[in-house]
Amino acid sequence: MKVLVVGSGGREHTLIWKLKQSKKVDNIFCAPGNGGISKIAKCVNIKADNIRALADFAARNKIHLTVVGPEAPLAAGIADEFTKRKLKVFAPDKSASQLESSKVFSKEFMRKYHIPTAAFKVFTTAAEAIGFCRTVEYPVVIKADGLAAGKGAVVVKNAEQATATIENMMVKKQFGSAGDTILVESFLQGQEISVMALTDGKTIVPLLASQDHKQAFDGDRGPNTGGMGAYCPTGFATDEIMTRINDYVLAPTLSGLNKEGITYKGVLYAGLMITPGGPKVLEYNCRFGDPETQVVLPLLRTDLYELMMAVVNRKLASIGQLSWRNDSAACVVMASKGYPGNYTTGVKIGGLPNKDDNNCVVFHAGTVYKNSQYMTSGGRVLGVVGLDKNLQLALNRAYRTVNKIKFEGARYRKDIGFRVLNLKRK
Ligand SMILES: Nc1ncnc2c1ncn2[C@@H]1O[C@H](COP(=O)(O)OP(=O)(O)O)[C@@H](O)[C@H]1O
Ligand SMILES: [Mg+2]
Structure with a gap:
């Protein structure tokens, strides 16, 4: 069978790596993919949001299943387009995707069906939102309704911060029309x-x-x-x-x-x-x-x-029941200098393991493969995953590999998993 995976990050590398283990899968394509993905799949130069071109490619190449990674094509209706053309796609349609693409839709849905969530109020004008924020107990969370690339939820500690955040979203249009409507919700601890x-x-x-x-x-x-x-x-x-x-x-x-x-x-x-x-x-x-x-x-x-x-x-x-390996997995992300602000790209990556094994896999996020060399091309560059009997051993494996990988300005956290490890020590 032929599979097309849409996207270009560590998530897509992992999906492809896992799909390749299936005996039923012969050929995998990825649009647009990255350096690491190009080693295990055929990368095609179509952007993840070019829905028409993706459907044309799937039809022309008789793709049996298309798997969509990122959210933008979901909200733009990739599943609707594929289904209309009788192409099989693993993705919710546009109406279902509102659960992610509109926070107001999802909160009102949860309220209607009594699904536990933080108390909230919806605002369509900055003045009303700011007025309400004079009456609340802090902290509260202010959220833009639409997709904002993971930056649309802000925890604020006082009315001043709330006002500034509301103005950024609703007046200065920091997230464009995604901030036309906003939510103010209570802060949950846990x-x-x-x-x-x-x-x-x-x-x-x-x-x-x-x-x-x-x-x-x-x-x-x-x-x-x-x-x-x-x-x-x-x-x-x-x-x-x-x-x-x-x-x-x-x-x-x-x-x-x-x-x-x-x-x-x-x-x-x-x-x-x-x-x-x-x-x-x-x-x-x-x-x-x-x-x-x-x-x-x-x-x-x-x-x-x-x-x-x-x-x-x-x-x-x-x-029936899913089957799981009775182990822990830990991922340490290696990022470019400056990330998540402005970051450097185009530097050589050295020290990558020659091959993955059952207990350590390096998934690529922001890399390209040029002239027999991996180079950085994004903020998050690699996700190094260790697998072992417990979290500590899995982390040890991941960090051993991280310490061998070198690129200029590489930055990673040294404390992944600390919340759970602290829990065990208590
Ligand atoms: N009501 C809340 N109480 C406490 N923390 C919250 C609340 N809502 C969001 N957060 C924090 O903000 C992060 C981002 O919010 P989320 O709703 O996941 O938006 P998005 O991922 O679209 O930016 C969450 O992962 C969580 O850490
Ligand atoms: Mg989130």
Whole structure:
């Protein structure tokens, strides 16, 4: 079978690496891909948001399954276009993708179907939002309604910060029309975990829960990034918590979608805060997380191609229980100098392992392969994943490899996993 994966980051490298393990997959294409991906798939020069060109490519090359990585093409209707042309695609359609593309849609959906989430209010004018923020207890979280590349949620500690944030979003249009409408929501305290689940609109199957580190610097300090590391499983996702997430979040989300007349096919990602009052949804994403995918999929034993086809053909129930490797996975992201601000690119990468093994894999995010040499091309460059019996051993493996990889200005966090490791020490 021929598969096309859309996207160009570490998540897509991982999806391709996992799909290649399927006996059913003969050929993988990636649009547009990156340096590391070009070693295991055929990269085609089509941007992830060029939906028409992607559908033309899939039709012309008789692609059996297209898997979409990033959110932008989902919101732009890639699944609708493929389905219209009778091309199989692992991606929710435009209406389903509103769970991610509109935070107002998702919060109102949660309110309607009694899915636990932070209290919130919606505003369409800056004056009303600022007025409301004079009356609240701090901190609160201010969120732009639309897609803002992970920068649209801001925790504010006082009315002054709230006013500045609201003005940036609604008056200065920092995120363009994504900030025309905003939310003000109450601040939740607890451990943040991610649960990705596969659904065909009838059955919903959670994958193992994971945690990531969003801040740039050790101790979870500094500016937010796309993610500096992740690990799976996490000690915070106990069986009891997972049961609650299933009963109070995943199951009602699926039934709510069906009541809205929405057939969701693909991955539904719930970002959750485990509060003293139980798990609450921070947000939904309609795709695999990055770097969460890098630690979840290497532990999956079940054939990913078969799973994805079961989702697309709405036969997920026939798959039964998923099978997992009884180990931990840890990912350490190596980033370019300056990231997440302005960063350097175009520097040579040395010291990469000659080949991956069962217990250490290097997934490429921002690299190109030119003149027999890998070069950096993005903010996040590599995700080094170690696998072993427990988190500490998995981290040791990842860091041993990280220490061998060299590129000028390379920066990574040295404390990935500390929240769980501290928990064990207590
Ligand atoms: N209500 C909340 N309480 C506490 N922290 C929050 C809340 N909402 C969001 N956050 C924090 O902000 C981050 C980004 O918010 P999120 O809703 O996931 O938006 P996005 O990923 O689209 O930027 C979350 O990962 C979480 O750490
Ligand atoms: Mg988020």
